[in-house]
Amino acid sequence: MVDIEALAGIVRDFEPSVEGIEGLRRLTGGASQETWSFDVLRRDAPALGLVLRRTPGGAAAADSRKVSLLDEARLLGLAARAGVPVPEVLAVLPPGGALGDGYLMSRVEGETIPRRILREPRFARARAGLARQCGEILARLHAIPREEVPALRVAPAAIELEDYVRRHRSYGWPKPVFELAVRWLRERAPAGETQPVLVHGDFRSGNLMIDENGVAAVLDWELAHLGDPMEDLGWICVNSWRFGEDHNPVGGFGRREDLFAGYEAAGGMRVDPERVRYWQVLGTLKWGVMCAGMLAVFRSGEDRSVERAAIGRRASEAAIDLLRLMAGRD
Amino acid sequence: MQDPPSAAELVRAVAAFLRDEALPALEGRTAYLARVSANTLEIVARELESAPAADAAERARLLALLGRDATDRASLLELNAELCRRIEMGDIDADTPGLLAHLWSTTLAALAVDQPGYSGYRRALDEAPPERLLPPGP
Numbered sequence: 001m002v003d004i005e006a007l008a009g010i011v012r013d014f015e016p017s018v019e020g021i022e023g024l025r026r027l028t029g030g031a032s033q034e035t036w037s038f039d040v041l042r043r044d045a046p047a048l049g050l051v052l053r054r055t056p057g058g059a060a061a062a063d064s065r066k067v068s069l070l071d072e073a074r075l076l077g078l079a080a081r082a083g084v085p086v087p088e089v090l091a092v093l094p095p096g097g098a099l100g101d102g103y104l105m106s107r108v109e110g111e112t113i114p115r116r117i118l119r120e121p122r123f124a125r126a127r128a129g130l131a132r133q134c135g136e137i138l139a140r141l142h143a144i145p146r147e148e149v150p151a152l153r154v155a156p157a158a159i160e161l162e163d164y165v166r167r168h169r170s171y172g173w174p175k176p177v178f179e180l181a182v183r184w185l186r187e188r189a190p191a192g193e194t195q196p197v198l199v200h201g202d203f204r205s206g207n208l209m210i211d212e213n214g215v216a217a218v219l220d221w222e223l224a225h226l227g228d229p230m231e232d233l234g235w236i237c238v239n240s241w242r243f244g245e246d247h248n249p250v251g252g253f254g255r256r257e258d259l260f261a262g263y264e265a266a267g268g269m270r271v272d273p274e275r276v277r278y279w280q281v282l283g284t285l286k287w288g289v290m291c292a293g294m295l296a297v298f299r300s301g302e303d304r305s306v307e308r309a310a311i312g313r314r315a316s317e318a319a320i321d322l323l324r325l326m327a328g329r330d
Numbered sequence: 331m332q333d334p335p336s337a338a339e340l341v342r343a344v345a346a347f348l349r350d351e352a353l354p355a356l357e358g359r360t361a362y363l364a365r366v367s368a369n370t371l372e373i374v375a376r377e378l379e380s381a382p383a384a385d386a387a388e389r390a391r392l393l394a395l396l397g398r399d400a401t402d403r404a405s406l407l408e409l410n411a412e413l414c415r416r417i418e419m420g421d422i423d424a425d426t427p428g429l430l431a432h433l434w435s436t437t438l439a440a441l442a443v444d445q446p447g448y449s450g451y452r453r454a455l456d457e458a459p460p461e462r463l464l465p466p467g468p
Contacts, residue, residue, distance in 0.1 A: 174410040177433050179417040180424065188466050239450050246449040306363055310370045316440040320450045323434060326424075327460030329453075 002036055002052065006098035010091050011050070017043040027051070033069070033222075037107060049109070054093065054102030064153075065163075066222045071150040073103040075198070075221050078148055083140045085217050108217040114205040114243040118252045126214045131254020133214045134203070134236060135262025141218075142197045142229040143267055149198045153225040156196060160227065161185050161282055168289045171296055177319040181285045184326050190275050196226035203232045204241040205251040229269060233259060234279025239321045239330070240287055240314075249330070281325045288318025338378040345371035376443045384439040391432045395422065424463045434459035 004021055011018045024038040033055055040048040053069055067075065070092065079086045087105040095101065117123050155163065165182055168175070201223030209217040235241075237249045237256065245252035250259045260271040295312030297303050324330055335343075348368040356364050385406060392409040393402055396416070404412075416422040422429060434454070441451040 174407065174414040176410060176413045176417060177437060179414045180429075180433065183417065183420070183423065184463060242449065244447075244449050246453070306370055307366050310366055310373070313373060313444040316437060316444045317448050317450060319433075319437045320441055320448070320454050323430070323437060323460065324450060324454065324457075326463040327430075328464045329457070329460070 003098045007038070007052070010093065010099070010104060011040055014090050015040060015042065015048065017045060019043055022047075033066075049107035050090070051087065051105050051107045052099070052102060053105070054100045056100040065225075067152060067224050069102045071152065072221050072224075073105075074150050075224055076105065078144050078198075079141060079218070079221075082144050084137050085215055087217050087219070108209050110209040110211040110216040112206060112209055112219070114241070114252065117205065117210045118243055118245050122212060123210060126210055126212055127253045129214055130210070131248075131250040131256075131258035132262035134208075134250065134254075135233075135259040135264075135268070136266035137215060137218065138200075138203065138229070138232050139263045139266035139268030141200060142232070142269075144198050146195075146197065146226070149226065152198070154196050155225050155227045157190055157228055157231075157278070157282065160231070160286075161189075164282075164286050164289045167293065171289075171292050173292060175288070175292075175315065175319070177322055178285060178288060181281065181322045181326065185278070185282055185285065188278060190228070190230075190278050194228055194230075194269070197229050199225060199227045199229060199232045201225055201227075201231070202235070204236050204238070205243060205253070206241065208251075228275075228279070230272065230275045231279045231283075233263065233271065234276045234281075235283045237276065237280045238283045238287060240284075240317060277325075280330075281322065284318050284321045284325060288315045288322070291315040291318065336378070338375040341371050341375040341378065345369075345375065373444055376446070380439070380443060384443075388432075388436050388439065391428070391435065395426070395428055395432055430461065430463075431459040 002024060004024070008018055008021055011021070018040050020041040022039050022041060024036060027035040027037050033053070036052040036054075038050055038052070040050055042048060053072070055069060073089045073092050076086045076089045080088065085108075087108050089103055089105050091104040093099050093102045093104075111117055111120075111123070118127070161182070168178055168182075200218065200221065202220050203218065207218070207220040208215050209219055236251050236259070239246055242248060242252035248254055249256050256273065256276070260273070260276075263271055291311050291314040294308050298305075298308040298312065321330075345368045348364050348371070353361055353364045353368070389406055389409065390400070392398075392406070392413060393400055396409065396412055398404070398409075413422065424430060438451065438454060441448055441454075445451060
């Protein structure tokens with residue numbers, strides 16, 4: 001549980017009129033990281049919605065691929081200054097405190113559930129501009145000077161691919177389509193690596209807070225790293241993130257042309273569609289390996305939920321997408 | 331031989347209870363997990379019904395691809411592991427006759443159980459298996 005007194009103390013530093021905390025509820029979290037939502041009651045002002053991200057024991061992220069919460073807080077600050085819509089970081093938890101390591105941020109209102117965003121009429125106007133807006137946001141993110149970025153994992157295509165090959169092999173489950181995809185990707189490694197930039201690493205429907213005007217906030221920065229900027233453009237085109245609206249390659253809502261035009265217009269590098277497509281294939285393989293990884297988490301006992309178990313069976317969706325993509329279908 | 335109802339029928343009955351009776355009485359995360367549970371039981375029911383034929387067909391294709399005798403007793407897991415090794419070594423590749431058709435059929439059979447509503451599966455049902463993959467770029 002969260003120590004309410006300690007939480008109120010942290011809030012008081014930036015919001016002296018705090019009178020109480022209510023509505024505390026856990027949003028997500030595995031064994032090591034937690035996300036909580038709560039409301040701050042204030043004198044003479046409406047309640048303030050906040051979100052706490054923390055590792056309770058102050059433990060470092062169990063997965064070395066993940067950004068520490070302190071770095072995550074820094075990245076949110078950098079992204080905000082670069083014009084990327086993100087929640088505002090309001091406080092970083094003191095090291096060794098009662099709440100663990102982490103930070104507090106504003107709670108952005110909106111919708112993250114892809115099927116609602118893709119189908120409900122109230123998002124029609126947002127959907128129309130979303131692909132272009134995503135391109136613009138990614139261009140601003142990728143333009144953040146590297147010297148300002150914390151020391152994150154550096155993973156151009158070849159490193160990212162071999163990392164997932166190792167993970168896949170570690171599960172010990174033979175998957176011939178994945179083996180074929182590994183060879184396909186190795187033989188087509190993009191020539192001329194670009195200078196690594198800060199990439200989000202999980203920029204897709206589900207991690208974008210959407211309101212009637214478009215992207216209200218980019219969430220879930222834990223997979224951020226230094227890499228090929230085309231990675232983020234390819235990932236949002238992976239079929240699994242279209243949630244059934246597969247005629248719209250960008251997140252189920254838009255066209256690649258609009259994503260690329262927004263990216264270039266906002267100062268991004270000239271987009272090479274083939275390179276983006278390479279990252280889409282690699283992204284699809286990564287998703288398939290991640291599904292298998294969910295099974296490992298289930299079997300380890302860390303999370304015994306039926307949800308976690310069932311995701312293992314989604315590796316087959318990556319397999320059909322890989323076969324179709326490698327044959328030039330999509 | 332077990333008496334009826336079949337295992338698939340029993341599992342479908344539980345799935346229907348979860349979806350039609352339990353789910354409307356639940357809310358929040360519990361309701362969500364009840365829905366996931368019903369979906370999961372439907373996967374189990376479909377697998378119980380289709381696995382014998384699908385596994386036998388996959389096995390026959392694997393034996394042919396690997397040049398093994400039709401009476402070979404190796405398990406499906408062993409055969410798949412060998413196919414993976416040979417793809418990794420480059421001994422079998424996309425140009426090997428039958429490989430792409432085999433992977434296509436095997437993947438469609440898996441999706442028919444796991445996710446018959448998945449968009450990529452619905453598209454693939456209307457397509458022929460690929461005859462070749464895209465060549466390496468320029």
